[in-house]
Amino acid sequence: MQPSSLRTFSPQQPSLSTQRKIPGPPGLPWLGQLPAFLRTKFFPKQMLKWAEEYDGVYRMEIVGRKYVVVADPALMAPIMGRGCPGLPKSEGYAMWDPVISPHPGVQGIVTVSENTEIWRTVRRSYGPAMGLASLGRYYPVILRCVATLGDYLTAAPSAPSAPSTSASPSLAATASSTPPRPAAALASPVRTPPLSPPPPPSPAGGSPPPSLEINRLLKSLSLDMLGLTAFGVDFGCLRVPEQAALGHNLERAMEEAGARGRNPARRLLPWLFEGEVREGQAAMDAYHAAVEAVWRDIQSRGPPADDDTSFAAQLARLADPALGSSALSDAQICAEIATVMVAGYETTANTMTWLLFALHAYPEAAARLEEELRLAGLIPSDAELDGAGGVGDPSLDAFLSLPGGHEAISSLPYLDAFVREGLRLFSVAPNGAVKRVPEGGPPARIGPYDVEPGTTVWVPFWSVHLSERNWERPLEFEPERWMNQNPRTGFPTTTTTTTTATSRCPVFAAVGAFRAAAEGGDDAAFSVGRNASSSSSSSSSSSSSSGNSSSNSSNSGSGLSSSKATRYMPFSDGSRNCVGQHLGMLQIKVVLSYLVSRFRVRLDEQRMGGVARTLERQRVNLTLEVAGGMWMLLEPRSRWG
Numbered sequence: 001m002q003p004s005s006l007r008t009f010s011p012q013q014p015s016l017s018t019q020r021k022i023p024g025p026p027g028l029p030w031l032g033q034l035p036a037f038l039r040t041k042f043f044p045k046q047m048l049k050w051a052e053e054y055d056g057v058y059r060m061e062i063v064g065r066k067y068v069v070v071a072d073p074a075l076m077a078p079i080m081g082r083g084c085p086g087l088p089k090s091e092g093y094a095m096w097d098p099v100i101s102p103h104p105g106v107q108g109i110v111t112v113s114e115n116t117e118i119w120r121t122v123r124r125s126y127g128p129a130m131g132l133a134s135l136g137r138y139y140p141v142i143l144r145c146v147a148t149l150g151d152y153l154t155a156a157p158s159a160p161s162a163p164s165t166s167a168s169p170s171l172a173a174t175a176s177s178t179p180p181r182p183a184a185a186l187a188s189p190v191r192t193p194p195l196s197p198p199p200p201p202s203p204a205g206g207s208p209p210p211s212l213e214i215n216r217l218l219k220s221l222s223l224d225m226l227g228l229t230a231f232g233v234d235f236g237c238l239r240v241p242e243q244a245a246l247g248h249n250l251e252r253a254m255e256e257a258g259a260r261g262r263n264p265a266r267r268l269l270p271w272l273f274e275g276e277v278r279e280g281q282a283a284m285d286a287y288h289a290a291v292e293a294v295w296r297d298i299q300s301r302g303p304p305a306d307d308d309t310s311f312a313a314q315l316a317r318l319a320d321p322a323l324g325s326s327a328l329s330d331a332q333i334c335a336e337i338a339t340v341m342v343a344g345y346e347t348t349a350n351t352m353t354w355l356l357f358a359l360h361a362y363p364e365a366a367a368r369l370e371e372e373l374r375l376a377g378l379i380p381s382d383a384e385l386d387g388a389g390g391v392g393d394p395s396l397d398a399f400l401s402l403p404g405g406h407e408a409i410s411s412l413p414y415l416d417a418f419v420r421e422g423l424r425l426f427s428v429a430p431n432g433a434v435k436r437v438p439e440g441g442p443p444a445r446i447g448p449y450d451v452e453p454g455t456t457v458w459v460p461f462w463s464v465h466l467s468e469r470n471w472e473r474p475l476e477f478e479p480e481r482w483m484n485q486n487p488r489t490g491f492p493t494t495t496t497t498t499t500t501a502t503s504r505c506p507v508f509a510a511v512g513a514f515r516a517a518a519e520g521g522d523d524a525a526f527s528v529g530r531n532a533s534s535s536s537s538s539s540s541s542s543s544s545s546s547g548n549s550s551s552n553s554s555n556s557g558s559g560l561s562s563s564k565a566t567r568y569m570p571f572s573d574g575s576r577n578c579v580g581q582h583l584g585m586l587q588i589k590v591v592l593s594y595l596v597s598r599f600r601v602r603l604d605e606q607r608m609g610g611v612a613r614t615l616e617r618q619r620v621n622l623t624l625e626v627a628g629g630m631w632m633l634l635e636p637r638s639r640w641g
């Protein structure tokens with residue numbers, strides 16, 4: 001089947017169809033497709049199979065609940081809220097609330113269903129802290145963290161939070177303007193973290209590097225980066241093993257909340273589950289204590305300076321009593337801190353993990369990336385390594401002396417393509433976005449369909465990113481495909497050949513007409529019934545509210561410039577897209593390029609059973625990970641590491 005970007009559809013006005021006309025897999029009465037979900041080990045694959053079978057839109061029912069699943073790029077806008085308010089999020093997100101806050105009813109911006117006034121206020125305030133213009137302030141902090149990981153991996157003296165005793169003379173220059181705070185009492189350890197011990201120093205040309213569970217290390221790195229960039233707090237997860245308990249508590253808390261969401265008996269009859277629920281609750285309590293400690297730390301700094309638009313400063317402003325009734329309470333601010341940690345922790349760490357895996361699994365792409373980094377001067381030459389005389393970190397120096405700094409790194413074309421392709425093939429949020437058509441209102445119009453109130457509308461990113469109807473060779477890792485693709489929509493930046501769609505029935509013909517309209521940017525095709533005449537949250541729905549102005553403007557110059565179709569949404573899309581996407585991308589690019597600069601990265605084939613076996617071990621709680629961790633060998637490029 002051809003990718004939809006290559007199709008032409010007749011632009012006839014489609015006739016509306018009811019939800020019942022949407023095809024879907026057979027299911028049992030009331031249970032619906034539940035047995036199929038329970039049978040499958042990795043349900044994103046099952047959903048992808050159905051997306052292929054039913055041409056991108058299908059209907060499901062699970063325990064009496066109605067779902068419409070959409071993987072068709074042309075139908076996304078009215079769901080996600082691109083150029084229109086979009087649908088509210090499913091109330092199902094509330095299952096994560098016990099992690100976000102110990103206070104019933106207090107939510108963070110990621111779980112709140114409607115785009116409420118608080119959501120708008122918070123989101124708007126994050127703009128200056130998380131937008132592209134703010135990235136410069138975070139770059140040295142990110143470098144500091146990744147250099148600490150590099151030192152840890154080579155068992156060199158770890159890069160401390162006090163730059164003066166740094167292993168690298170140039171690390172001192174990376175001190176941020178806001179000095180990081182020590183993390184005393186932040187972690188409240190509940191579980192002992194099984195961090196891989198640092199490998200013993202390897203003599204030059206000596207024995208092969210030891211195997212390391214890299215995902216755990218990258219999770220610690222991710223928390224350290226979040227702590228320093230977002231809150232100005234040094235969690236020290238990489239340096240101080242006990243501090244890594246913060247990540248463990250967060251994961252355990254998420255696991256417990258997920259288990260309670262799937263099985264309400266766990267909440268109602270906790271004694272049935274022996275110590276598990278108690279242990280899960282203890283992890284949640286410890287996590288909340290850590291979050292409160294972060295907030296106390298931010299408060300202890302006093303009112304932020306006028307020109308301070310850091311994330312911590314913006315949080316402090318949200319709580320300013322001068323805002324009167326609009327000021328957020330301590331509980332609400334803590335919920336926002338907890339939210340940002342939930343949202344930015346595993347997503348970033350697991351993406352970095354899959355990208356390191358990609359270096360091994362796709363050696364040609366890895367070689368091209370290495371070549372680009374070498375040409376940019378980011379992989380020190382042998383002469384530079386020898387000249388370093390074993391002092392400091394030549395890789396870090398190369399990054400620090402790169403003209404253009406973080407902007408130069410962000411715009412390396414192959415690195416960008418490599419990361420984007422990784423975010424597609426290893427969709428770290430495979431479940432995607434889950435929305436709903438509100439009860440008691442009109443149906444939502446999605447493409448040619450009227451979708452009934454009370455229906456859950458599910459956009460699984462795994463299906464969107466890996467469907468054969470959306471992409472050519474979707475299961476191949478081809479960074480090259482990004483060389484002429486709009487980074488936001490995933491569609492080619494030049495108009496390409498077109499073919500005729502196969503229409504299996506009149507409903508599909510109607511869908512086809514909507515696709516044509518989507519690719520032509522016909523707004524009329526995207527009105528969502530319930531909101532067509534409402535302006536309720538439209539003012540805040542554009543990504544500019546998060547300072548993501550470049551996201552929208554990146555369409556310009558594209559052959560699909562006015563298009564609302566999108567087949568690429570690792571950071572979601574529309575009004576509820578990711579606030580931290582620019583920061584996340586920068587972290588990922590710096591970490592990946594730094595590790596390539598300093599190490600040769602290989603999978604521990606023996607332990608992981610090879611590339612295919614590793615892929616078979618993909619699993620998902622909230623994010624895509626590998627069961628049992630990712631064991632890898634990182635061989636220093638030189639004896640200095």
Ligand code: HEM
Pocket residue numbers: 109110111123230339340343344345347348351428429432433434569570571572575576577578579580581583584585588
């Ligand atoms: C590779 C890294 C990341 C990926 C792939 C990612 C992906 C996503 C996705 C898919 C959503 C939408 C979730 C949903 O609607 O169910 C989201 C929302 C969000 N993300 Fe990220 N994220 C990443 C990093 C970060 C970072 C580093 C931060 C913060 C520092 C962050 C903060 C948020 C917040 C606050 C939201 C909620 C926005 C709202 O609902 O208005 N994310 N992210």
